[in-house]
Amino acid sequence: MNIDLNLKIGGAAGQGLQTTGMTLSKTLKKSGFHVFATQYYLSRVRGGHNTFQIRISDSPVYAMTESVDLLLALDAASIEQHMAEVTDGVVVVDKDVIEVKEDQNSVFHVPMLKIARDVCGDKIYSNSVSLGAVIGLLCLEMSDLETILKLSFRKKGEEIIQKNIAAARAGYDHVKENYPGGCKFAVSEPDQKDDLMLINGNEAVGLGALAAGVQFLAAYPMTPSTGVMTYVAANADRFNVVVEQAEDEIAALNMVLGASFAGARSMTTTSGGGFALMTEALGLASITETPAVIFLCQRPGPATGLPTMTEQGDLQFVLNAAQGEFPRCILAPGTPEECFYLTAEAFNIADRYHIPVFVMSDQYLADSLFTLPRFDASRVEVERHLLTDQELRTKNEEYRRYKITPVGISPRALPGQVGTVVVADSDEHDEFGHINEDPDNRIKMNDKRMKKLEVLREEMPAPKIYGRPDASITLIGWGSTFGPLAEVVDILNEKGRSVNLVHFTHIHPLPAEEARNSLSKAKKTICVENNSTGQFARMLKVDAGIDVTGHVLRYDGKPFSPEFIINALKEKEVI
Amino acid sequence: MVSIEDYGKYETAWCPGCGNFGILKAIKQALVNLGKEPHEVLIASGIGQSSKLPHYLKCNAFNGLHGRSLPPATGAKVANHELTVLAVTGDGDCYGEGGNHFLHTVRRNPDITMIVHDNQIYGLTKGQASPTSEIGMKTKVQTHGVFNMPLNPLSLAISLDCSFVSRGYAGNIPHLTSLIEKAIQHKGLSLVDVLQPCVSFNKLNTFNWYSERVYEMEDTGYELNDRVKAFERSLEWGDRIPLGVFYVNDKPSFEEHQEVLQSGPLYRNKPEKEKIDPLIDSFI
Numbered sequence: 001m002n003i004d005l006n007l008k009i010g011g012a013a014g015q016g017l018q019t020t021g022m023t024l025s026k027t028l029k030k031s032g033f034h035v036f037a038t039q040y041y042l043s044r045v046r047g048g049h050n051t052f053q054i055r056i057s058d059s060p061v062y063a064m065t066e067s068v069d070l071l072l073a074l075d076a077a078s079i080e081q082h083m084a085e086v087t088d089g090v091v092v093v094d095k096d097v098i099e100v101k102e103d104q105n106s107v108f109h110v111p112m113l114k115i116a117r118d119v120c121g122d123k124i125y126s127n128s129v130s131l132g133a134v135i136g137l138l139c140l141e142m143s144d145l146e147t148i149l150k151l152s153f154r155k156k157g158e159e160i161i162q163k164n165i166a167a168a169r170a171g172y173d174h175v176k177e178n179y180p181g182g183c184k185f186a187v188s189e190p191d192q193k194d195d196l197m198l199i200n201g202n203e204a205v206g207l208g209a210l211a212a213g214v215q216f217l218a219a220y221p222m223t224p225s226t227g228v229m230t231y232v233a234a235n236a237d238r239f240n241v242v243v244e245q246a247e248d249e250i251a252a253l254n255m256v257l258g259a260s261f262a263g264a265r266s267m268t269t270t271s272g273g274g275f276a277l278m279t280e281a282l283g284l285a286s287i288t289e290t291p292a293v294i295f296l297c298q299r300p301g302p303a304t305g306l307p308t309m310t311e312q313g314d315l316q317f318v319l320n321a322a323q324g325e326f327p328r329c330i331l332a333p334g335t336p337e338e339c340f341y342l343t344a345e346a347f348n349i350a351d352r353y354h355i356p357v358f359v360m361s362d363q364y365l366a367d368s369l370f371t372l373p374r375f376d377a378s379r380v381e382v383e384r385h386l387l388t389d390q391e392l393r394t395k396n397e398e399y400r401r402y403k404i405t406p407v408g409i410s411p412r413a414l415p416g417q418v419g420t421v422v423v424a425d426s427d428e429h430d431e432f433g434h435i436n437e438d439p440d441n442r443i444k445m446n447d448k449r450m451k452k453l454e455v456l457r458e459e460m461p462a463p464k465i466y467g468r469p470d471a472s473i474t475l476i477g478w479g480s481t482f483g484p485l486a487e488v489v490d491i492l493n494e495k496g497r498s499v500n501l502v503h504f505t506h507i508h509p510l511p512a513e514e515a516r517n518s519l520s521k522a523k524k525t526i527c528v529e530n531n532s533t534g535q536f537a538r539m540l541k542v543d544a545g546i547d548v549t550g551h552v553l554r555y556d557g558k559p560f561s562p563e564f565i566i567n568a569l570k571e572k573e574v575i
Numbered sequence: 576m577v578s579i580e581d582y583g584k585y586e587t588a589w590c591p592g593c594g595n596f597g598i599l600k601a602i603k604q605a606l607v608n609l610g611k612e613p614h615e616v617l618i619a620s621g622i623g624q625s626s627k628l629p630h631y632l633k634c635n636a637f638n639g640l641h642g643r644s645l646p647p648a649t650g651a652k653v654a655n656h657e658l659t660v661l662a663v664t665g666d667g668d669c670y671g672e673g674g675n676h677f678l679h680t681v682r683r684n685p686d687i688t689m690i691v692h693d694n695q696i697y698g699l700t701k702g703q704a705s706p707t708s709e710i711g712m713k714t715k716v717q718t719h720g721v722f723n724m725p726l727n728p729l730s731l732a733i734s735l736d737c738s739f740v741s742r743g744y745a746g747n748i749p750h751l752t753s754l755i756e757k758a759i760q761h762k763g764l765s766l767v768d769v770l771q772p773c774v775s776f777n778k779l780n781t782f783n784w785y786s787e788r789v790y791e792m793e794d795t796g797y798e799l800n801d802r803v804k805a806f807e808r809s810l811e812w813g814d815r816i817p818l819g820v821f822y823v824n825d826k827p828s829f830e831e832h833q834e835v836l837q838s839g840p841l842y843r844n845k846p847e848k849e850k851i852d853p854l855i856d857s858f859i
């Protein structure tokens with residue numbers, strides 16, 4: 001990695017942080033950089049202090065870091081809170097607007113408001129002035145920013161496009177004329193410009209669902225899951241999807257089950273609090289053996305918790321939610337790429353095993369932007385596992401929705417198919433689906449359902465190993481923490497340590513044997529999780545008899561950075 | 576030709592003499608009269624004595640959770656709008672536990688026929704008050720007698736502009752049959768609130784009690800789409816209790832708003848993977 005720069009934009013909600021950050025991310029991606037961007041925002045629509053952080057590099061980056069090279073301060077809080085993070089960088093600020101008390105060398109005044117008024121006659125163009133200034137300080141050319149501005153304002157007409165470009169150029173020129181040496185960071189555009197995507201986790205889940213042929217989505221809005229619902233809704237007409245905003249999460253999952261029972265590939269999206277309401281219907285999905293995909297985007301709880309922050313605090317809840325014992329499947333993507341492929345896989349598992357399948361993400365992955373190689377839609381298979389009319393006709397026995405089979409999976413017909421009826425029941429039932437409270441029947445049906453879990457376990461792939469398989473220290477992670485953990489492995493190995501990462505995306509049913517194998521070689525195994533009790537480590541213990549040697553936990557609402565993990569490892573004398 | 580026999584004959588778990596038997600008969604007869612084959616019909620139900628009904632006739636059934644008959648019914652109807660979808664529920668199931676779904680399903684207006692077995696009591700849990708229990712009714716829980724205002728399902732439905740609002744009586748099967756037929760034929764959400772004597776727990780609203788009071792409205796005396804008149808009529812409850820269709824409002828159903836359903840049932844659509852590439856491109 002030759003180039004590694006961290007840009008932070010700070011401001012109040014409603015100040016256009018998101019737009020500025022997005023435009024800058026797109027521009028830098030266009031210039032050929034790998035981009036990783038995260039947002040830190042409060043649960044309010046206006047005011048408060050939020051940040052948009054962009055890291056750029058000439059190699060892939062999947063995590064944020066804590067030092068800041070360029071701070072674009074749009075409010076006073078940005079200076080108060082983040083000045084200390086800028087060790088050897090530059091702080092861009094409009095001193096006409098924001099009072100800067102302790103004037104330091106790093107502070108560079110750009111009169112954004114004045115330039116916007118002078119050049120375009122309106123202060124609303126000051127965001128574009130700031131964009132030009134940032135590109136100038138990075139010692140880059142203006143052309144990519146111009147292209148992105150053209151694209152962004154395409155719908156608003158030529159005049160608006162030109163004004164934004166003029167504003168950006170004025171900001172750029174201001175840097176060239178006033179910054180000592182004309183610019184701050186000697187970065188040059190990478191020669192090789194890959195065909196990369198810039199996408200966040202939620203969009204990737206939505207895209208995965210569409211690729212998998214989702215037909216019905218019912219959900220109730222809840223941060224940070226809502227992005228998936230809106231992404232699918234935005235494309236619903238083109239992809240023949242019905243999206244319904246249910247009256248509550250109870251209705252959402254029950255609707256999904258009705259739709260799925262009648263044959264539609266269906267999913268719901270929610271966060272922990274909403275899922276708490278869905279637990280009742282989760283059991284219904286299982287006993288009726290109705291496929292359902294549940295996208296669960298975690299945020300810190302309990303109750304309303306920290307609505308816009310991140311945590312991996314719902315694993316044990318999802319593992320155990322709802323009364324009784326029944327099979328479920330949990331997948332946890334670590335990158336948007338995995339969000340895409342695993343969401344599609346979730347539909348196939350649901351349809352194959354007739355069980356609820358979770359895709360567990362969190363606010364960090366949901367809202368972070370990554371540059372990634374282009375997704376390959378041709379890798380997505382749609383496997384429905386339904387009885388055809390022909391198969392139904394040629395059966396010489398009466399159709400049994402819950403027929404006992406060696407693998408526990410019964411043939412699935414749909415209501416409306418001629419020659420049979422399909423009966424599903426939340427009560428314990430016989431093979432036909434009719435209520436049956438007989439003890440022998442109960443055992444048979446329970447065993448049949450649980451059998452599927454064991455069959456599925458065989459299919460769950462082993463965890464991925466990042467770094468050398470025989471390292472002496474193994475970091476263990478699941479889901480969204482992949483990026484920061486992989487970077488820690490790179491940093492420490494570069495310093496001569498022997499560290500690898502065993503990362504789990506297929507969480508439950510846990511491939512226990514493979515898990516034990518991949519963790520058997522290391523002297524130290526440290527489980528790194530975004531929660532306070534080590535929920536995944538507990539699962540490793542219970543499901544695979546694995547005792548980890550240590551934990552690194554974070555539960556202040558923020559995601560891991562490589563520095564945070566390395567500091568914790570030092571403190572615990574692991575390294 | 577469909578016949579009553581096609582809908583099968585099953586043993587039930589209902590008390591002898593229960594009003595539920597009349598409702599079951601009327602539903603079967605209505606489906607036969609309309610020429611519906613069992614495989615074309617899907618009944619979604621909740622939990623309660625009433626909600627066991629789908630097990631007592633042969634058709635597709637989704638017997639779900641207490642209070643939740645309407646959301647799966649809605650989902651199923653969207654997935655395959657060629658199915659005739661009924662939601663069979665009780666007064667506790669539909670107006671109590673499932674009250675929120677009732678409100679919002681009326682707003683959504685899917686083409687579903689709701690048949691509410693309104694026995695003014697909780698049957699399956701052995702005799703607690705329901706949202707429609709009369710003031711003063713004593714139970715083991717309501718030991719001082721019910722004092723919460725009973726909910727009036729018809730007034731509520733009319734106030735919400737429900738597409739089809741009617742009341743039947745389990746003791747008048749021919750009338751109930753024709754009501755259910757009309758409800759199924761109506762496009763949009765149809766409510767059939769059925770007065771259903773519970774011979775085991777409701778000692779107040781018995782067959783005799785209802786029979787002395789109910790009367791069939793030959794003619795409502797107003798245009799059926801007159802909401803105010805219908806509302807007024809729905810308040811009639813006491814010595815005389817009207818049966819029949821109170822209110823009809825033809826408005827587009829939930830499915831009709833979904834353009835994607837015009838080309839056929841949702842579940843039949845084939846995924847069009849070639850449309851994914853342009854979407855992926857939009858992130859490049």
Ligand SMILES: Cc1ncc(C[n+]2csc(CCOP(=O)(O)OP(=O)(O)O)c2C)c(N)n1
Nearest residue numbers: 622623624625641665666667668697698699
């Ligand atoms: C979530 C939940 N709460 C409570 C119950 C217990 N329960 C079963 S049926 C019922 C009431 C049924 O009353 P109603 O809908 O009027 O039906 P009826 O039995 O009178 O036909 C209750 C409270 C349950 N099954 N599930």
Ligand code: SF4
Nearest residue numbers: 590593624698773774
């Ligand atoms: S308890 Fe009442 S409603 Fe239930 S079956 Fe018996 S009589 Fe009918």
